[in-house]
Amino acid sequence: MNNPVLLFDGVCNLCSGVVQFVLKHESEPGILFGTLQSEAARRYIEKLHIEPGDMSSVIFIDNNTVYLKSEAAFKIAGYLKTPWSWVRLFGLLPRSASDFFYDLIAKSRYRIFGKSENCFVPSAKFESRFLA
Numbered sequence: 001m002n003n004p005v006l007l008f009d010g011v012c013n014l015c016s017g018v019v020q021f022v023l024k025h026e027s028e029p030g031i032l033f034g035t036l037q038s039e040a041a042r043r044y045i046e047k048l049h050i051e052p053g054d055m056s057s058v059i060f061i062d063n064n065t066v067y068l069k070s071e072a073a074f075k076i077a078g079y080l081k082t083p084w085s086w087v088r089l090f091g092l093l094p095r096s097a098s099d100f101f102y103d104l105i106a107k108s109r110y111r112i113f114g115k116s117e118n119c120f121v122p123s124a125k126f127e128s129r130f131l132a
Helices: 013-023 039-047 053-056 069-077 084-092 094-113 125-131
Strands: 005-008 032-035 059-062 065-068
Touching: 005 013, 005 039, 013 032, 039 125, 053 084, 059 069, 065 069, 069 084, 069 094
Parallel strands: 005 032
Antiparallel strands: 005 059, 059 065
16 A cells, blocks of 8 residues: 555544544645554554554554654644645654653643544545545
8 A cells, every 4th residue: 555544543532633634734635544443553553563552642654664653743744735744844853852742742632632432433525535
């Protein structure tokens, strides 16, 4: 598969909001999406030997390379229209600093943004971009 894949927490309101933002601001439609709770995500995780501890992170797979946490966010930004693509420049910061802030948000995401009882369901327009 040549398309990049974004695996996200399907019950996290922040994560689902980010996916909707990416769908709206992609420079070219091409990223595929899957919830971490899906069978498709499980297959990717097994195939690419992603550690279970990485499941609290967004996972971005591009050219069979796995990106986690802030690095994933900066890689995803590279697929967005300007000015959003400029966010990838923050990837020049030390990873320890950017991951510190990523982890801070990730640990509080349910408390701040809430959690859904069911996984995110895309609109019919985008359904073909979501892995089952």
